[in-house]
Amino acid sequence: MQPIRIGLLGAGAMGAEHAYCYGLIDGAEVAGVFSRDLARAGRLASESGARTTADVSTLIDDPAIDAIDVCVPSAAHAAVVVRALERGKHVFCETPLTLDPAEGRRMRDAARRAGRLLQVGLLIRSIGGCGLVRRVVETGEHGRLLSLTTHRLGSYLRAGAPDHKDHYSDPSTELMTFDFDFAGWLMGPPRRLVASAVSTPQGFGEISALLDYDDGRSATVLASGLMPGTYPFRVGFRALFETALIESEAVFSEAGPPSVSLDVYPQTGKPRRPDVPATNPYQVELERFVACVRGTADPALLDVDNALAALELSIATQTSLSERRPVELG
Numbered sequence: 001m002q003p004i005r006i007g008l009l010g011a012g013a014m015g016a017e018h019a020y021c022y023g024l025i026d027g028a029e030v031a032g033v034f035s036r037d038l039a040r041a042g043r044l045a046s047e048s049g050a051r052t053t054a055d056v057s058t059l060i061d062d063p064a065i066d067a068i069d070v071c072v073p074s075a076a077h078a079a080v081v082v083r084a085l086e087r088g089k090h091v092f093c094e095t096p097l098t099l100d101p102a103e104g105r106r107m108r109d110a111a112r113r114a115g116r117l118l119q120v121g122l123l124i125r126s127i128g129g130c131g132l133v134r135r136v137v138e139t140g141e142h143g144r145l146l147s148l149t150t151h152r153l154g155s156y157l158r159a160g161a162p163d164h165k166d167h168y169s170d171p172s173t174e175l176m177t178f179d180f181d182f183a184g185w186l187m188g189p190p191r192r193l194v195a196s197a198v199s200t201p202q203g204f205g206e207i208s209a210l211l212d213y214d215d216g217r218s219a220t221v222l223a224s225g226l227m228p229g230t231y232p233f234r235v236g237f238r239a240l241f242e243t244a245l246i247e248s249e250a251v252f253s254e255a256g257p258p259s260v261s262l263d264v265y266p267q268t269g270k271p272r273r274p275d276v277p278a279t280n281p282y283q284v285e286l287e288r289f290v291a292c293v294r295g296t297a298d299p300a301l302l303d304v305d306n307a308l309a310a311l312e313l314s315i316a317t318q319t320s321l322s323e324r325r326p327v328e329l330g
Contacts, residue, residue: 003029004290007053007059007089009080011035011044011070014094019044020071028290032059047207049294060084067117067287068295070094074169078103081118085110090117092289096173097307104311108304117299119289121255126288130246132274133239137186142266143242145186148219150179153195154233157205157225162254163233166260170204172317175223179228182237183211183219189309190219195317198226202251209317212326232308243267 006022008030010014010016015033022028030048034056035041039051059065060319065207068084070093076100091111098104099305106217111118124130129140137145152175161249172195183190198206206224214221227233236249245265250258261279265271316327 001027003027003063005029005030005031005056006295007018007034007062007065007068008044008050009034009056009068011040012035012071015071016044017282018071018286019048019283021280022069022075023185023288024283025287026291027285027294029098031065032062032248034059041116056080060087065089065094067289069110072201074099074173075290076150078107080305082110085114085116088114088291090119092119092121092286092290093304093307094121094256095123095307096169096177097304097311099169099173101308101311101315104304104308106185109307111304117289118297118304119292120286121282121285122178122302122306122310123281123285124178124320125185125279125301126279126284128276128279128281129183129184129260130237131260131318132276133237133246134186136239136241136244139257142244144248145239145241146217147240148183148186148237149222149240150182150235150237151219151222151234152176152179153222153224153227153231154225155225155229157200158227158229169221170318171207171312172204172226172314172321175225176209176221176317177307177310177314178205178224178235179221179237180209180211181306183221184192184306184309184313185243186239187211187213187217190313190329192326193313193316195320198224199323201227204321207317207321209313209320211313 011127022030030050032051033041033045045052064069067090074096154163191214192212195209197204205226209221211219239246248262250260252258292299320327
């Protein structure tokens with residue numbers, strides 16, 4: 001079986017994670033790495049024997065490359081994704097897909113025209129605890145899902161903080177997109193959204209969004225880039241069902257894997273910690289992408305339309321904040 005040959009665009013932290021994961025996936029090979037910093041690209045390429053380039057066209061135009069993996073900053077996604085699709089490549093794009101819904105639709109339409117995959121790094125869908133909640137929703141074993149509360153807290157907007165990123169946008173896209181997708185995966189599209197925020201001279205730094213469903217359910221999404229630099233990045237959720245609550249949190253240290261808790265609190269009896277295998281969700285989603293390229297997995301889970309639905313909620317959040325009103329959703 002010939003390996004799926006990957007052209008990796010970007011050699012930062014996410015590009016490094018993807019390169020590492022591809023090295024663990026049977027039937028995948030990083031064949032080339034693009035970065036404006038060739039020394040950084042060389043460090044990623046050294047283990048796989050991939051070539052390096054500072055010209056993105058070298059990989060996109062190479063007929064020997066089967067797929068392009070996009071880990072460059074979000075503002076640059078649309079141009080390289082559309083070009084790669086038009087060159088007949090399958091594409092995996094990191095989240096956020098884009099900061100502009102019109103660009104996102106252009107990317108999706110390019111994939112449909114080319115008959116190629118455009119998969120998006122909707123990481124929540126590859127995390128074991130989140131998948132458990134999805135299965136509980138589907139089986140109905142704890143009744144109806146009544147509400148979802150999520151938090152995603154970091155310090156990336158603070159200069160000098162360990163996770164500071166100059167090129168990141170506000171939390172509505174950089175952080176909340178993941179949890180908007182989680183809410184949509186579990187509960188479907190909301191009817192309206194209203195948001196509030198802590199403002200800084202640079203813009204919104206901490207945002208809360210309430211998603212309202214006409215049937216009485218709700219989801220609350222909180223994200224912050226204003227935590228102190230000493231505060232470890234953490235994400236978590238509480239899913240309240242009619243007869244149970246499922247709660248999880250992951251706390252990230254500067255080195256090593258995150259510390260993850262996952263607990264089920266039933267209406268009666270004792271709380272329990274379900275046996276969910278510890279897996280790297282980046283590896284899980286990239287394994288799925290490779291399988292989709294081979295035609296052995298369903299691409300619907302990470303399809304670009306899911307990313308567009310989450311992006312629309314990010315944009316609705318920005319509208320609610322700027323116009324100080326609830327936003328009615330289609």
